[in-house]
Amino acid sequence: xxxxxxxxxxxxxxxxxxxxxxxxxxxxxxxxxxxxxxxxxxxxxxxxxxxxxxxxxxxxxxxxxxxxxxxxxxxxxxxxxxxxxxxxxxxxxxxxxxxxxxxxxxxxxxxxxxxxxxxxxxxxxxxxxxxxxxxxxxxxxxxxxxxxxxxxxxxxxxxxxxxxxxxxxxxxxxxxxxxxxxxxxxxxxxxxxxxxxxxxxxxxxxxxxxxxxxxxxxxxxxxxxxxxxxxxxxxxxxxxxxxxxxxxxxxxxxxxxxxxxxxxxxxxxxxxxxxxxxxxxxxxxxxxxxxxxxxxxxxxxxxxxxxxxxxxxxxxxxxxxxxxxxxxxxxxxxxxxxxxxxxxxxxxxxxxxxxxxxxxxxxxxxxxxxxxxxxxxxxxxxxxxxxxxxxxxxxxxxxxxxxxxxxxxxxxxxxxxxxxxxxxxxxxxxxxxx
Numbered sequence: 001x002x003x004x005x006x007x008x009x010x011x012x013x014x015x016x017x018x019x020x021x022x023x024x025x026x027x028x029x030x031x032x033x034x035x036x037x038x039x040x041x042x043x044x045x046x047x048x049x050x051x052x053x054x055x056x057x058x059x060x061x062x063x064x065x066x067x068x069x070x071x072x073x074x075x076x077x078x079x080x081x082x083x084x085x086x087x088x089x090x091x092x093x094x095x096x097x098x099x100x101x102x103x104x105x106x107x108x109x110x111x112x113x114x115x116x117x118x119x120x121x122x123x124x125x126x127x128x129x130x131x132x133x134x135x136x137x138x139x140x141x142x143x144x145x146x147x148x149x150x151x152x153x154x155x156x157x158x159x160x161x162x163x164x165x166x167x168x169x170x171x172x173x174x175x176x177x178x179x180x181x182x183x184x185x186x187x188x189x190x191x192x193x194x195x196x197x198x199x200x201x202x203x204x205x206x207x208x209x210x211x212x213x214x215x216x217x218x219x220x221x222x223x224x225x226x227x228x229x230x231x232x233x234x235x236x237x238x239x240x241x242x243x244x245x246x247x248x249x250x251x252x253x254x255x256x257x258x259x260x261x262x263x264x265x266x267x268x269x270x271x272x273x274x275x276x277x278x279x280x281x282x283x284x285x286x287x288x289x290x291x292x293x294x295x296x297x298x299x300x301x302x303x304x305x306x307x308x309x310x311x312x313x314x315x316x317x318x319x320x321x322x323x324x325x326x327x328x329x330x331x332x333x334x335x336x337x338x339x340x341x342x343x344x345x346x347x348x349x350x351x352x353x354x355x356x357x358x359x360x361x362x363x364x365x366x367x368x369x370x371x372x373x374x375x376x377x378x379x380x381x382x383x384x385x386x387x388x389x390x391x392x393x394x395x396x397x398x399x400x401x402x403x404x405x406x407x408x409x410x411x412x413x414x415x416x417x418x419x420x421x422x423x424x425x426x427x428x429x430x431x432x433x434x
Contacts, residue, residue: 055139055143056139056142056143056276059370060370060371060372060378061080061369061370061371061383062076062079062080062371062372063371063372064076064371064372064373064374065372065373065374066374068102068111069108069111069112069115069373069374069375069377070098070099070102070111070114070115070118071102072371072373072374072379073115073118073119073129073373073379074091074095076371076373076379076381077091077122077379077381078091080369080371080381080383081122081381081382081383082124082366082382082383082384082385083124086122086123091122094118094121094122098114098117098118101114102114108375108376108377111375112129112199112377115129116128116129116200116204117204119204119205120204120205121205122204122205123205123395124205124366124381124382124394124395125203125205125206125338125362125363125364125365125366125382125394125395126203126339126364126366126367126368126380126381126382127203127204127205127380127381127382128200128201128202128203128204128379128380129199129204129373129377129378129379129380130199130201130377130378130379130380131198131199131201131376131377131378132376132377132378133198133216133218133376134198134199134201134216135370135378137149137216138201138216140247141247141248141272141273141304142273142275142276142306142307143275143276144247144248144249144273144275144276144277144278145247146245146246146247146250147245147246147247148219148220148221148222148223148243148244148245149167149170149171149217149219149243149244149245149246150170150171150172150217150219150223150225150241150243151166151167151170151171151172151173151174151241151244151246151251152164152165152166152167152170152172152173152177152217153165153214153215153216153217154183154191154197154214154215154217155212155213155214155215156200156212156213156214156215157208157212157409159192160182160409161182161183161191161192161197161215162180162181162182162183162409163177163178163179163180163181163182163183163229164179164180164214164303165214165272165303165304166178166179167246167248167250167251167254167272168251168252168254168255168270169250169251169254170246170250170251171241171242171243171244171246172239172241175239175240175241175242176237176239177227177229177239177241178231178412178413179407179411179413179415180407180408180409180410180411180412180413181229181230181231181410182229182230182231182409182410183227183228183229184227184228184229184230184236185227185228186217186225186226186227187225187226187227188226195218196217196218196219196225197215197217198215198216198217198218199215199377200213200214200215201213201214201215201216202214203364206362206363206364206395210335210362210363211335211336211338211362211364219243220243221243221244221245222242222243222244223242223243224240224241224242224243225240225241225243226238226239226240227239227240227241230410231410231412232410232412233410248272248273248275248304249273249275249278249282251270251272252269252270252271252272252279252282253282255268255269255270255300256268256269256286256290256291257269258290258291258294259298259422261422261425261426262426264295264296264426264429265293265294265295265296266294266295266296266297266298266422266425266426266429267286267287267290267291267294267296267297267298268297268298268300268418268422269282269283269286269297269298269299269300270300270302271283271299271300271301272303272304273304273305273306274304274305274306274307274308274310274311274314274340274341274344275306275307275310276307276310277310279306279307279310279313279314280310280313280314280316280317283299283314283317283318284317287317287321287325294327295327295429296327296328296329296330296425296426296428296429297321297327297328297329297330297425298329298330298331298332298418298421298422298425299318299329299330299331299332299354300331300332300418300421301331301332301333301337301341301344301345302332302333302334302336302337302358302417303334303336303337304336304337304338304339304341305338305339305340305341305342305364306339306340306341307340308339308340308343308367308386310340311340311343311344311347314344315344315347315348315351315353318348318353318354319351319353322353326432327429328355328425328428328429328432329348329353329354329355330354330355330356330357330421330422330424330425330428331344331345331348331354331355331356331357332357332358332417332418332421333345333356333357333358333359333360333361333398333400334358334359334406334417335359335360335361335362335397335406336362337358337361337362338361338362338363338364338365339362339364339365341361342361342362342363342364342365342389342393342397342398343365343389343393345361345398346389346392346393346398349398349401355401355402355424355428356398356399356400356401356402357400357401357402357404357417357420357421357424358400358402358403358404358406358417358420358421359400359403359404359405359406359417360397360398360399360400360403361397361398362397363393363394363395363396363397363398364394364395365386365389365390365392365393365394366382366385366386366390366394367382367383367384367385367386368380368381368382369381369382369383369384402420402424404416404417404420
Protein backbone atom coordinates (compact mmCIF):
# COMPACT_ATOMS: atom_id res chain seq x y z
CA UNK A 1 0.00 0.00 0.00
CA UNK A 2 2.80 2.40 0.87
CA UNK A 3 4.69 1.76 -2.37
CA UNK A 4 1.46 2.34 -4.32
CA UNK A 5 0.95 5.68 -2.61
CA UNK A 6 4.50 6.82 -3.26
CA UNK A 7 4.29 5.91 -6.94
CA UNK A 8 1.11 7.94 -7.25
CA UNK A 9 2.65 11.05 -5.72
CA UNK A 10 5.72 10.77 -7.90
CA UNK A 11 3.52 10.55 -11.01
CA UNK A 12 1.31 13.43 -9.90
CA UNK A 13 -1.80 11.34 -9.24
CA UNK A 14 -3.87 11.99 -6.15
CA UNK A 15 -3.85 9.49 -3.32
CA UNK A 16 -7.30 9.23 -1.80
CA UNK A 17 -6.99 6.44 0.74
CA UNK A 18 -6.89 7.98 4.24
CA UNK A 19 -4.78 5.09 5.53
CA UNK A 20 -2.21 5.67 2.81
CA UNK A 21 -2.26 9.42 3.32
CA UNK A 22 -1.19 8.99 6.92
CA UNK A 23 1.90 7.09 5.89
CA UNK A 24 3.25 9.68 3.50
CA UNK A 25 2.94 12.82 5.55
CA UNK A 26 5.49 15.59 5.25
CA UNK A 27 5.95 17.41 8.52
CA UNK A 28 7.37 20.43 10.21
CA UNK A 29 9.15 19.04 13.30
CA UNK A 30 6.80 17.24 15.63
CA UNK A 31 6.45 15.05 18.73
CA UNK A 32 4.07 12.53 20.37
CA UNK A 33 1.96 13.29 23.42
CA UNK A 34 0.45 11.36 26.30
CA UNK A 35 -1.54 14.38 27.45
CA UNK A 36 -4.64 13.55 29.45
CA UNK A 37 -6.46 16.49 27.97
CA UNK A 38 -9.64 15.89 26.05
CA UNK A 39 -9.02 15.08 22.39
CA UNK A 40 -12.57 15.74 21.30
CA UNK A 41 -12.63 19.53 21.10
CA UNK A 42 -13.38 20.89 17.65
CA UNK A 43 -13.95 24.62 18.05
CA UNK A 44 -15.50 26.95 15.53
CA UNK A 45 -14.59 26.25 11.91
CA UNK A 46 -12.32 23.35 12.85
CA UNK A 47 -11.75 20.70 10.22
CA UNK A 48 -13.85 17.70 11.25
CA UNK A 49 -11.81 14.47 11.36
CA UNK A 50 -12.81 11.28 9.61
CA UNK A 51 -14.07 9.01 12.43
CA UNK A 52 -12.85 5.97 10.53
CA UNK A 53 -9.27 7.18 10.34
CA UNK A 54 -6.68 6.55 13.07
CA UNK A 55 -5.42 9.62 14.89
CA UNK A 56 -2.06 10.83 13.63
CA UNK A 57 -0.59 11.03 17.10
CA UNK A 58 -1.00 7.25 17.44
CA UNK A 59 1.23 6.53 14.44
CA UNK A 60 4.45 5.62 16.22
CA UNK A 61 6.58 3.28 14.13
CA UNK A 62 8.72 1.89 16.93
CA UNK A 63 9.32 2.09 20.69
CA UNK A 64 12.73 1.91 22.30
CA UNK A 65 12.47 2.84 25.96
CA UNK A 66 14.69 0.40 27.87
CA UNK A 67 17.93 2.41 27.85
CA UNK A 68 19.03 5.99 28.25
CA UNK A 69 17.68 8.61 25.86
CA UNK A 70 20.89 8.51 23.83
CA UNK A 71 20.90 4.70 23.71
CA UNK A 72 17.28 4.56 22.62
CA UNK A 73 17.84 7.06 19.84
CA UNK A 74 20.90 5.18 18.61
CA UNK A 75 18.98 1.90 18.59
CA UNK A 76 16.19 3.35 16.46
CA UNK A 77 18.55 4.94 13.96
CA UNK A 78 20.69 1.81 13.74
CA UNK A 79 17.64 -0.19 12.75
CA UNK A 80 15.46 2.25 10.87
CA UNK A 81 17.34 5.26 9.43
CA UNK A 82 16.65 5.34 5.70
CA UNK A 83 20.27 5.48 4.45
CA UNK A 84 21.65 2.00 4.93
CA UNK A 85 25.17 2.99 3.89
CA UNK A 86 25.24 5.79 6.47
CA UNK A 87 23.99 3.36 9.12
CA UNK A 88 26.78 0.91 8.45
CA UNK A 89 29.70 3.16 7.50
CA UNK A 90 29.27 6.43 9.41
CA UNK A 91 26.83 6.03 12.27
CA UNK A 92 29.00 3.67 14.41
CA UNK A 93 31.88 6.15 14.46
CA UNK A 94 29.55 9.02 15.30
CA UNK A 95 28.03 7.01 18.15
CA UNK A 96 31.50 6.27 19.50
CA UNK A 97 32.28 10.01 19.62
CA UNK A 98 29.29 10.66 21.88
CA UNK A 99 29.07 7.50 23.97
CA UNK A 100 31.28 8.71 26.81
CA UNK A 101 29.55 12.09 27.04
CA UNK A 102 26.19 10.34 27.13
CA UNK A 103 27.18 8.38 30.24
CA UNK A 104 27.47 11.46 32.40
CA UNK A 105 24.46 11.91 34.71
CA UNK A 106 22.29 14.68 33.34
CA UNK A 107 18.77 16.03 33.64
CA UNK A 108 16.31 15.63 30.78
CA UNK A 109 17.14 19.00 29.24
CA UNK A 110 20.87 18.22 29.17
CA UNK A 111 20.21 14.74 27.74
CA UNK A 112 18.07 16.20 24.97
CA UNK A 113 20.67 18.84 24.17
CA UNK A 114 23.39 16.21 23.86
CA UNK A 115 21.23 14.06 21.58
CA UNK A 116 20.29 17.10 19.45
CA UNK A 117 24.00 17.84 19.02
CA UNK A 118 24.59 14.22 18.02
CA UNK A 119 21.74 14.37 15.49
CA UNK A 120 23.09 17.60 14.00
CA UNK A 121 25.85 15.54 12.35
CA UNK A 122 23.40 13.37 10.40
CA UNK A 123 22.63 14.96 7.00
CA UNK A 124 18.84 14.80 6.76
CA UNK A 125 15.80 16.89 7.47
CA UNK A 126 12.91 15.71 9.64
CA UNK A 127 15.39 14.54 12.23
CA UNK A 128 15.21 15.77 15.80
CA UNK A 129 13.86 15.27 19.31
CA UNK A 130 10.34 16.41 20.09
CA UNK A 131 8.41 16.56 23.30
CA UNK A 132 5.35 14.37 23.55
CA UNK A 133 3.16 17.43 24.07
CA UNK A 134 4.45 19.28 21.02
CA UNK A 135 3.92 16.20 18.91
CA UNK A 136 0.30 16.14 19.91
CA UNK A 137 -0.12 19.82 19.10
CA UNK A 138 1.30 19.49 15.61
CA UNK A 139 -0.59 16.31 14.85
CA UNK A 140 -3.78 18.13 15.76
CA UNK A 141 -2.69 21.02 13.55
CA UNK A 142 -2.11 18.68 10.62
CA UNK A 143 -5.55 17.17 11.08
CA UNK A 144 -7.09 20.63 11.25
CA UNK A 145 -8.45 19.96 14.72
CA UNK A 146 -8.96 22.68 17.29
CA UNK A 147 -7.35 22.49 20.71
CA UNK A 148 -6.66 24.95 23.54
CA UNK A 149 -4.04 27.38 22.28
CA UNK A 150 -2.83 30.94 22.63
CA UNK A 151 -2.65 31.06 18.84
CA UNK A 152 1.07 31.72 18.40
CA UNK A 153 4.47 30.12 18.82
CA UNK A 154 7.91 31.46 19.62
CA UNK A 155 11.04 31.55 17.49
CA UNK A 156 14.37 31.67 19.31
CA UNK A 157 16.92 33.89 17.56
CA UNK A 158 20.19 34.20 19.44
CA UNK A 159 18.53 33.68 22.80
CA UNK A 160 15.67 36.13 22.21
CA UNK A 161 12.13 34.93 21.62
CA UNK A 162 9.85 36.39 18.95
CA UNK A 163 6.19 35.82 18.18
CA UNK A 164 5.73 33.60 15.13
CA UNK A 165 2.91 31.71 13.43
CA UNK A 166 0.38 34.19 14.79
CA UNK A 167 -2.88 32.62 13.60
CA UNK A 168 -5.34 34.90 11.88
CA UNK A 169 -8.35 35.64 14.14
CA UNK A 170 -6.77 33.49 16.85
CA UNK A 171 -6.51 34.40 20.54
CA UNK A 172 -3.15 36.19 20.26
CA UNK A 173 -4.03 38.22 17.19
CA UNK A 174 -7.31 39.31 18.77
CA UNK A 175 -5.30 40.41 21.82
CA UNK A 176 -3.07 42.58 19.64
CA UNK A 177 0.06 40.43 19.22
CA UNK A 178 1.98 40.90 15.97
CA UNK A 179 4.48 38.69 14.22
CA UNK A 180 8.07 39.45 15.24
CA UNK A 181 7.10 41.10 18.54
CA UNK A 182 9.80 40.12 21.02
CA UNK A 183 8.25 38.30 23.96
CA UNK A 184 10.31 39.45 26.93
CA UNK A 185 8.45 37.63 29.69
CA UNK A 186 5.43 35.42 30.32
CA UNK A 187 3.57 36.00 33.58
CA UNK A 188 6.53 37.97 34.87
CA UNK A 189 9.06 35.19 34.17
CA UNK A 190 11.74 35.66 31.49
CA UNK A 191 10.55 33.76 28.45
CA UNK A 192 13.52 31.39 28.35
CA UNK A 193 12.65 30.19 31.87
CA UNK A 194 8.87 30.10 31.50
CA UNK A 195 7.23 26.74 32.29
CA UNK A 196 4.93 27.46 29.33
CA UNK A 197 7.84 27.15 26.89
CA UNK A 198 7.92 23.64 25.46
CA UNK A 199 10.96 21.88 24.00
CA UNK A 200 12.18 23.14 20.62
CA UNK A 201 10.72 21.62 17.47
CA UNK A 202 13.19 22.23 14.64
CA UNK A 203 15.44 19.97 12.60
CA UNK A 204 18.81 19.17 14.15
CA UNK A 205 20.84 19.24 10.92
CA UNK A 206 19.49 22.33 9.15
CA UNK A 207 21.29 25.47 10.44
CA UNK A 208 19.38 27.75 12.78
CA UNK A 209 19.52 30.65 10.33
CA UNK A 210 17.40 28.54 7.97
CA UNK A 211 15.37 26.59 10.51
CA UNK A 212 15.48 28.35 13.88
CA UNK A 213 14.23 26.73 17.10
CA UNK A 214 10.44 27.01 17.28
CA UNK A 215 8.57 26.47 20.53
CA UNK A 216 4.93 25.83 21.30
CA UNK A 217 3.44 27.27 24.47
CA UNK A 218 1.53 24.84 26.67
CA UNK A 219 -2.09 25.74 27.34
CA UNK A 220 -5.29 24.40 28.80
CA UNK A 221 -8.74 25.68 27.95
CA UNK A 222 -9.31 29.04 29.63
CA UNK A 223 -5.69 29.60 30.68
CA UNK A 224 -4.63 33.24 30.62
CA UNK A 225 -1.12 34.61 30.21
CA UNK A 226 0.21 38.12 30.56
CA UNK A 227 3.15 38.81 28.28
CA UNK A 228 5.52 41.73 28.03
CA UNK A 229 6.51 42.44 24.46
CA UNK A 230 8.90 44.73 22.66
CA UNK A 231 7.32 45.84 19.38
CA UNK A 232 9.88 48.38 18.26
CA UNK A 233 13.29 48.94 19.75
CA UNK A 234 12.72 50.33 23.23
CA UNK A 235 8.91 50.29 22.93
CA UNK A 236 7.36 47.81 25.38
CA UNK A 237 3.73 46.74 25.80
CA UNK A 238 1.78 44.33 27.98
CA UNK A 239 -0.84 42.00 26.54
CA UNK A 240 -3.21 39.49 28.12
CA UNK A 241 -4.11 36.42 26.05
CA UNK A 242 -6.64 33.74 26.95
CA UNK A 243 -6.31 30.23 25.49
CA UNK A 244 -9.28 29.03 23.47
CA UNK A 245 -10.05 26.14 21.18
CA UNK A 246 -8.75 27.17 17.77
CA UNK A 247 -7.21 25.55 14.71
CA UNK A 248 -4.84 26.36 11.87
CA UNK A 249 -7.62 25.35 9.48
CA UNK A 250 -9.90 28.00 10.99
CA UNK A 251 -7.05 30.50 10.64
CA UNK A 252 -6.73 29.66 6.93
CA UNK A 253 -10.41 30.46 6.48
CA UNK A 254 -10.08 33.65 8.49
CA UNK A 255 -7.08 34.76 6.43
CA UNK A 256 -9.16 35.19 3.26
CA UNK A 257 -9.04 38.81 2.18
CA UNK A 258 -9.46 40.91 -0.94
CA UNK A 259 -6.85 43.64 -1.42
CA UNK A 260 -7.58 46.63 -3.63
CA UNK A 261 -4.65 47.93 -5.68
CA UNK A 262 -5.07 50.66 -8.32
CA UNK A 263 -8.64 49.67 -8.97
CA UNK A 264 -7.83 45.93 -9.16
CA UNK A 265 -8.92 43.20 -6.76
CA UNK A 266 -6.43 40.62 -5.49
CA UNK A 267 -7.63 37.61 -3.49
CA UNK A 268 -5.41 36.38 -0.67
CA UNK A 269 -5.34 33.25 1.51
CA UNK A 270 -2.76 31.86 3.94
CA UNK A 271 -2.49 28.07 4.18
CA UNK A 272 -0.60 27.30 7.39
CA UNK A 273 -0.59 23.54 6.86
CA UNK A 274 -1.40 21.28 3.97
CA UNK A 275 -3.90 19.46 6.17
CA UNK A 276 -4.79 15.80 5.76
CA UNK A 277 -8.14 16.84 4.29
CA UNK A 278 -9.86 20.03 3.29
CA UNK A 279 -7.22 22.29 1.74
CA UNK A 280 -7.99 21.71 -1.98
CA UNK A 281 -11.69 22.03 -1.24
CA UNK A 282 -11.19 25.24 0.73
CA UNK A 283 -9.12 26.76 -2.07
CA UNK A 284 -11.72 25.83 -4.68
CA UNK A 285 -14.51 27.21 -2.52
CA UNK A 286 -12.80 30.58 -2.08
CA UNK A 287 -11.71 30.85 -5.70
CA UNK A 288 -15.22 30.16 -6.98
CA UNK A 289 -16.87 32.16 -4.22
CA UNK A 290 -15.35 35.18 -2.50
CA UNK A 291 -12.57 35.58 -5.10
CA UNK A 292 -14.76 35.03 -8.17
CA UNK A 293 -14.46 38.64 -9.37
CA UNK A 294 -10.80 39.10 -8.43
CA UNK A 295 -8.13 39.92 -10.99
CA UNK A 296 -5.35 37.85 -9.34
CA UNK A 297 -4.74 35.43 -6.49
CA UNK A 298 -1.98 35.47 -3.86
CA UNK A 299 -1.52 32.13 -2.10
CA UNK A 300 0.54 32.38 1.07
CA UNK A 301 2.46 29.16 1.71
CA UNK A 302 4.88 30.41 4.34
CA UNK A 303 5.70 28.15 7.25
CA UNK A 304 4.89 24.53 7.95
CA UNK A 305 4.56 21.48 5.74
CA UNK A 306 1.78 18.95 5.54
CA UNK A 307 0.20 16.16 3.59
CA UNK A 308 2.01 15.05 0.44
CA UNK A 309 -1.10 13.34 -0.90
CA UNK A 310 -2.86 16.70 -1.29
CA UNK A 311 -0.21 18.21 -3.58
CA UNK A 312 -1.66 17.05 -6.89
CA UNK A 313 -5.17 18.13 -5.88
CA UNK A 314 -3.97 21.61 -4.92
CA UNK A 315 -2.11 21.94 -8.22
CA UNK A 316 -5.25 20.84 -10.08
CA UNK A 317 -7.34 23.51 -8.34
CA UNK A 318 -4.82 26.22 -9.16
CA UNK A 319 -4.31 24.99 -12.73
CA UNK A 320 -8.05 24.88 -13.40
CA UNK A 321 -8.52 28.38 -11.98
CA UNK A 322 -5.67 29.76 -14.10
CA UNK A 323 -7.13 28.21 -17.25
CA UNK A 324 -10.73 29.26 -16.62
CA UNK A 325 -10.08 32.64 -15.03
CA UNK A 326 -6.93 33.66 -16.91
CA UNK A 327 -5.70 35.32 -13.75
CA UNK A 328 -2.12 35.45 -12.49
CA UNK A 329 -1.23 33.52 -9.35
CA UNK A 330 1.49 34.59 -6.93
CA UNK A 331 2.72 32.17 -4.26
CA UNK A 332 4.52 33.38 -1.13
CA UNK A 333 7.28 31.32 0.49
CA UNK A 334 9.90 31.80 3.18
CA UNK A 335 12.82 29.84 4.60
CA UNK A 336 10.49 27.80 6.80
CA UNK A 337 8.21 26.66 3.97
CA UNK A 338 9.01 22.99 3.95
CA UNK A 339 8.04 19.45 3.05
CA UNK A 340 4.81 19.42 1.05
CA UNK A 341 5.29 23.15 0.51
CA UNK A 342 8.81 22.52 -0.81
CA UNK A 343 7.22 20.28 -3.43
CA UNK A 344 4.52 22.81 -4.20
CA UNK A 345 7.15 25.52 -4.70
CA UNK A 346 9.09 23.29 -7.07
CA UNK A 347 6.02 22.35 -9.11
CA UNK A 348 4.61 25.88 -9.26
CA UNK A 349 7.93 27.23 -10.48
CA UNK A 350 8.64 24.38 -12.89
CA UNK A 351 5.23 24.61 -14.56
CA UNK A 352 5.05 28.39 -14.47
CA UNK A 353 1.68 28.13 -12.80
CA UNK A 354 2.58 30.77 -10.21
CA UNK A 355 5.17 33.48 -9.63
CA UNK A 356 7.16 32.69 -6.47
CA UNK A 357 7.84 35.64 -4.18
CA UNK A 358 9.80 35.62 -0.92
CA UNK A 359 12.70 33.51 0.26
CA UNK A 360 14.07 30.13 -0.79
CA UNK A 361 12.22 27.23 0.78
CA UNK A 362 13.65 25.07 3.54
CA UNK A 363 14.71 22.08 1.43
CA UNK A 364 13.21 19.50 3.79
CA UNK A 365 11.66 16.88 1.57
CA UNK A 366 11.79 13.47 3.15
CA UNK A 367 8.89 11.82 4.99
CA UNK A 368 9.03 11.72 8.77
CA UNK A 369 8.62 8.65 10.94
CA UNK A 370 8.29 8.69 14.73
CA UNK A 371 9.67 6.56 17.51
CA UNK A 372 8.88 6.67 21.21
CA UNK A 373 12.31 6.86 22.86
CA UNK A 374 11.06 7.32 26.41
CA UNK A 375 11.58 10.28 28.72
CA UNK A 376 8.47 12.04 27.35
CA UNK A 377 10.36 12.34 24.08
CA UNK A 378 9.73 11.30 20.49
CA UNK A 379 12.43 10.88 17.88
CA UNK A 380 11.39 12.23 14.50
CA UNK A 381 13.49 10.59 11.81
CA UNK A 382 13.39 9.61 8.11
CA UNK A 383 12.94 5.90 7.48
CA UNK A 384 12.29 6.03 3.71
CA UNK A 385 12.63 8.40 0.78
CA UNK A 386 9.90 9.90 -1.35
CA UNK A 387 10.46 8.82 -4.96
CA UNK A 388 11.72 11.63 -7.17
CA UNK A 389 11.14 14.58 -4.85
CA UNK A 390 13.54 13.58 -2.06
CA UNK A 391 16.43 13.19 -4.50
CA UNK A 392 15.52 16.47 -6.22
CA UNK A 393 14.76 18.67 -3.25
CA UNK A 394 16.11 17.28 0.02
CA UNK A 395 18.55 19.90 1.38
CA UNK A 396 18.12 21.67 -1.97
CA UNK A 397 15.78 24.66 -1.46
CA UNK A 398 13.67 26.05 -4.29
CA UNK A 399 14.54 29.69 -4.97
CA UNK A 400 11.85 32.31 -5.61
CA UNK A 401 11.35 34.24 -8.85
CA UNK A 402 11.35 37.45 -6.84
CA UNK A 403 13.56 37.41 -3.75
CA UNK A 404 12.31 39.34 -0.71
CA UNK A 405 13.69 38.80 2.78
CA UNK A 406 11.16 38.37 5.58
CA UNK A 407 10.55 41.37 7.79
CA UNK A 408 12.34 40.00 10.86
CA UNK A 409 12.48 41.05 14.51
CA UNK A 410 10.76 44.20 15.79
CA UNK A 411 9.11 44.90 12.42
CA UNK A 412 5.86 46.06 14.09
CA UNK A 413 3.55 44.07 11.87
CA UNK A 414 5.21 44.98 8.57
CA UNK A 415 5.10 42.11 6.09
CA UNK A 416 7.68 42.66 3.36
CA UNK A 417 6.94 39.40 1.55
CA UNK A 418 3.18 39.98 1.39
CA UNK A 419 3.69 43.56 0.25
CA UNK A 420 6.02 42.41 -2.53
CA UNK A 421 3.59 39.65 -3.49
CA UNK A 422 0.76 42.14 -3.96
CA UNK A 423 3.02 44.41 -6.03
CA UNK A 424 4.01 41.44 -8.20
CA UNK A 425 0.36 40.42 -8.64
CA UNK A 426 -0.50 43.93 -9.82
CA UNK A 427 2.41 43.87 -12.28
CA UNK A 428 1.18 40.57 -13.70
CA UNK A 429 -2.36 41.91 -14.02
CA UNK A 430 -1.10 44.93 -15.97
CA UNK A 431 1.12 42.81 -18.22
CA UNK A 432 -1.83 40.62 -19.18
CA UNK A 433 -3.93 43.64 -20.06
CA UNK A 434 -1.37 44.92 -22.58
